[in-house]
Amino acid sequence: MIRMLLLLFFVSVAAFTLVSVSPIDPLQANVGQAALGAMSQEQIAKLSEYWGVGIPPVERFFAWAGDFFRGDMGMSLLYRQPVTKVIGVKLVNSLWLMAIAWMLSGIVGFILGILSGIREGSLLDRIIKGYSLVIASTPAFWLALVLLMVFAVWLKVLPIGLSVPIGVEASGVTIADRIQHAILPAITLSITGVANITLHTREKMIEVMESDYVLFAKARGESTYRIVKNHALRNVLLPALTLQFASISEIFGGSVLVEQVFSYPGLGQAAVTAGLGSDVPLLLGITVISAVFVFGGNLIANLLYGVIDPRIRRGGSRA
Amino acid sequence: MIRLNGRIKTVVLFGIAIIFLIVVTMVGAFFSEAAMVTDFSRKDLAPGARYLFGTDWLGRDMFIRTLTGLSMSIRIGILAAGVSSVLALLLGTLAATMGKAVDAAITWVIDLVMGIPHILLLILISYAFGKGFKGVVIGVALTHWTSLARVIRGEVLQLKEALYIQTAKKLGVSNAQIAWKHMFPHLYPQFLVGLILMFPHAILHEASITFLGFGLPPEQPAIGVILSESMKYLAMGRWWLALFPGLFLVLTVILFDVAGESLRKLLDPGSVHK
Numbered sequence: 001m002i003r004m005l006l007l008l009f010f011v012s013v014a015a016f017t018l019v020s021v022s023p024i025d026p027l028q029a030n031v032g033q034a035a036l037g038a039m040s041q042e043q044i045a046k047l048s049e050y051w052g053v054g055i056p057p058v059e060r061f062f063a064w065a066g067d068f069f070r071g072d073m074g075m076s077l078l079y080r081q082p083v084t085k086v087i088g089v090k091l092v093n094s095l096w097l098m099a100i101a102w103m104l105s106g107i108v109g110f111i112l113g114i115l116s117g118i119r120e121g122s123l124l125d126r127i128i129k130g131y132s133l134v135i136a137s138t139p140a141f142w143l144a145l146v147l148l149m150v151f152a153v154w155l156k157v158l159p160i161g162l163s164v165p166i167g168v169e170a171s172g173v174t175i176a177d178r179i180q181h182a183i184l185p186a187i188t189l190s191i192t193g194v195a196n197i198t199l200h201t202r203e204k205m206i207e208v209m210e211s212d213y214v215l216f217a218k219a220r221g222e223s224t225y226r227i228v229k230n231h232a233l234r235n236v237l238l239p240a241l242t243l244q245f246a247s248i249s250e251i252f253g254g255s256v257l258v259e260q261v262f263s264y265p266g267l268g269q270a271a272v273t274a275g276l277g278s279d280v281p282l283l284l285g286i287t288v289i290s291a292v293f294v295f296g297g298n299l300i301a302n303l304l305y306g307v308i309d310p311r312i313r314r315g316g317s318r319a
Numbered sequence: 320m321i322r323l324n325g326r327i328k329t330v331v332l333f334g335i336a337i338i339f340l341i342v343v344t345m346v347g348a349f350f351s352e353a354a355m356v357t358d359f360s361r362k363d364l365a366p367g368a369r370y371l372f373g374t375d376w377l378g379r380d381m382f383i384r385t386l387t388g389l390s391m392s393i394r395i396g397i398l399a400a401g402v403s404s405v406l407a408l409l410l411g412t413l414a415a416t417m418g419k420a421v422d423a424a425i426t427w428v429i430d431l432v433m434g435i436p437h438i439l440l441l442i443l444i445s446y447a448f449g450k451g452f453k454g455v456v457i458g459v460a461l462t463h464w465t466s467l468a469r470v471i472r473g474e475v476l477q478l479k480e481a482l483y484i485q486t487a488k489k490l491g492v493s494n495a496q497i498a499w500k501h502m503f504p505h506l507y508p509q510f511l512v513g514l515i516l517m518f519p520h521a522i523l524h525e526a527s528i529t530f531l532g533f534g535l536p537p538e539q540p541a542i543g544v545i546l547s548e549s550m551k552y553l554a555m556g557r558w559w560l561a562l563f564p565g566l567f568l569v570l571t572v573i574l575f576d577v578a579g580e581s582l583r584k585l586l587d588p589g590s591v592h593k
Contacts, residue, residue, distance in 0.1 A: 010431055018447035137572035139523050141530050142546060142565035149558050253438035257527055261550065268438075272531050275442045287443065291434050 004295050008288065015287040019280050076282040078273060083285040086270060091289065094259070094266030098251050100186040105193030105251075106244045113198040114236065117205020118224060128198065136195040140254040144188045144261035151184060185262045189254050196247060201240050208232045238305065245301035249294045326585070333581040336574040340393060343571065347390020350383050381545075385564045388542035389571055391535070395452075396522040396575075399459035403521070404514040407464035408506075411471030412498075415479065425472075429465045437462055438531075441524060445533040455534040459521045467513040474509060478502050508586040515579035519572040526568060542568050 076086045116128035135143075208214060208231065217227050256268030263269070267286055274282040374380055414425035432440065440462050445454035478484055478501075487497050528534040529543025537544055542564055549560035 007427075007430060007434055010427075011434055014431060015435070015443055018443045133576065134569065134573065137519060137523075137576060138569050139526055139530075139565070141527060142561070142568065145546065145550065145553065145561045145565065149553055149561065153553060153558075249433070249436045252436040256436075256438045256442075257530065260531055271439060271442060272533075275446050276532055278446075283443070283446075287435060287439055290436050290439055294434050294436060 004299065007295065008291055011291045012284065012288050015284055019283060076274075076279055076285075078277045078279040078282065083281050086282060087267065087285050087289055090265060090267045090270045093264065094255055094268060097182055097185050097189065097259075097264065097266060098248075098255055100182065101189030101193055101255075102244070102248070102251050104186070104190040106197060106240075108190065109194040109197030109244075110201055110237075110240050112194065113201025113240070114205050114228065114232070116198065117202040117236075118209065118228065120206050120209070125202075129202065132195040132198045132202075135192060136199070138192065139257070140188060140192045141257040141261050143192060144185070144258045147184055147188055148261065181264070185255075185258050185264050188258050188261075189251060192254050193247065193251055196250070197240060197243055200243050201236055204236045204239055205232060208235050241304050242301045245297040245304065248297035252290050252293065329581040329584050333578055333585070336578040336581070339574055340571065340578070343386060344390045344393045347386040347388070348394075350387055379540075381560065381563060384540045384545060385542070385567050387540045388545055388564060389567055391539065391541050392522045392525055392568070393518075393571065395456060395459070395525050396518045399456050399525070400463065400514060400517040400521040402456070402460040403463040404467060404510065404517060406460065407467035407513070408471055408510060410464065411468040412475055414468070414472045415475035422472075425468070429468060432462065432465050437524065438527065441528045442531070442533055445528060450533050451536055455525055455528055458528065459524050462524070463517055463520055467510075467517065470509060470513060471506060474506060475502065478505060508583075512579055512583045512586065515575065515582060518575040518579070522568075522572055522575070 076083045079086045112128050112132075116125040119125060214227055214231055217231055222230075252268070255266060256271060258264070259266045259268040260272055267290070270282065271286045273279070274286065410425050410428075414422045435443070441458045444458035444461055448454040448457050484497060484501055487501055492500075525534060526541075526543040526546070529541050530547045531543075532547070534543055535541040537548075545564045546561055549557070549564075552560055
């Protein structure tokens with residue numbers, strides 16, 4: 001636990017250092033060269049103060065970190081709202097998406113992995129393996145583009161972007177609208193997420209099927225279904241779960257790209273906007289929040305070891 | 320048809336992948352000027368015999384642009400993955416040999432890098448170095464070394480305890496000699512395979528980060544730039560702007576994967592008789 005907090009602290013230090021050494025001038029990036037030239041010295045000074053130019057980085061870090069511990073992540077410079085509020089809104093949008101994709105890809109990937117691993121080299125195995133390899137090499141944003149082309153532009157069955165219909169008031173947005181807008185991004189994320197877990201589960205499954213205890217079960221005349229259910233499932237589930245919890249970082253990265261393509265107003269898109277617009281407080285806030293999720297996932301993975309595998313439970317906690 | 324054994328098949332596969340990648344890189348680099356040529360008399364053409372991948376709204380030939388973009392991606396990938404793997408080799412070895420404190424520190428850094436989602440870290444690093452070419456290469460290089468470093472660290476730790484290394488030590492062979500003569504040959508295959516398998520990730524991440532606008536500048540015909548531009552024209556039904564460059568990107572990544580995996584098989588002594 002302490003280790004995690006320390007790591008989080010260092011994540012924020014690293015992130016802060018990175019944005020501090022940046023040669024990008026927030027004034028130039030947001031106001032533009034021409035507008036800057038036309039401004040008076042006073043106006044420029046005022047803007048510099050707003051964007052925090054000229055204060056030594058160390059001082060800025062402690063001011064920022066101090067506020068952070070009190071729950072104040074500062075003001076987003078682009079959205080002109082507290083960072084906590086911006087992140088709150090975006091996070092809800094993204095969590096929807098990521099949670100669906102995470103569950104779907106986990107379950108589908110696991111099942112595909114088992115099916116493919118039962119008989120190595122069978123037609124089904126080769127199809128699933130080929131599919132996974134291709135998907136693993138496909139950039140998420142391109143897949144998003146292709147799905148967008150097929151379903152939104154060509155077939156016109158799903159909306160082309162955003163999380164709610166355009167021109168409808170917030171109160172008029174129905175759950176159905178939200179679901180409809182989340183379908184394509186969620187499917188894209190799920191499809192890309194499946195590859196890893198499938199390939200991994202398949203490897204483990206092949207290992208299990210070659211083991212002595214499965215050979216013996218076969219000799220006893222157990223059916224394939226019973227072998228999978230009684231002997232393989234638990235052995236394969238542990239590494240799969242661990243991988244799935246450790247893959248939160250991947251899902252997050254994918255969502256950044258996918259949200260960008262679908263103009264889906266989630267955390268990932270906010271991160272890109274913040275990065276392009278030099279909105280340092282927001283960028284830092286998102287980095288720390290996402291690191292919390294990643295560490296949380298790893299922690300859960302470690303705890304789950306004990307729940308599923310009695311050998312590790314006896315050996316004491318690993319986290 | 321002649322029946323080939325598994326090993327020869329793997330060699331052939333490896334050769335085809337490598338040759339294809341080299342040709343794309345060379346051709347792309349050679350035509351980089353042609354990729355910028357605009358011609359309004361041929362804009363927005365759908366793919367056909369003359370323009371295989373069609374042309375865009377400025378009349379630029381998409382086939383040449385795709386090749387140039389890929390060539391760019393491959394070169395960046397090689398550069399970044401090269402730096403990254405050397406970093407991994409150094410840090411992995413240091414962690415395993417320089418005692419507990421160094422080991423703890425390096426493991427700590429690895430955890431740190433892995434704790435931030437890759438894309439976000441790439442955005443941060445690219446931002447720190449002022450975006451553009453430098454930002455991408457440094458970003459990709461700094462984010463990809465972790466897993467290989469772990470592998471190498473584990474491998475060296477095991478090697479240190481190996482009987483033949485212990486014997487060499489007792490015989491008074493110097494540390495440098497042991498590292499070079501006894502450890503390096505053992506690590507080399509793993510390192511090489513790790514390096515090649517790092518390319519696909521490096522290329523994908525370069526394309527992604529460029530796509531998001533943090534990578535190569537928009538005037539470069541990079542794959543990420545091409546795809547991000549194509550987004551604006553998607554709703555107008557110009558599907559070819561996105562489809563073919565993306566397909567070729569996927570193909571390139573797969574081929575790197577194939578090359579790496581076949582090399583792994585070839586170097587693995589267990590598969591000699593297959």
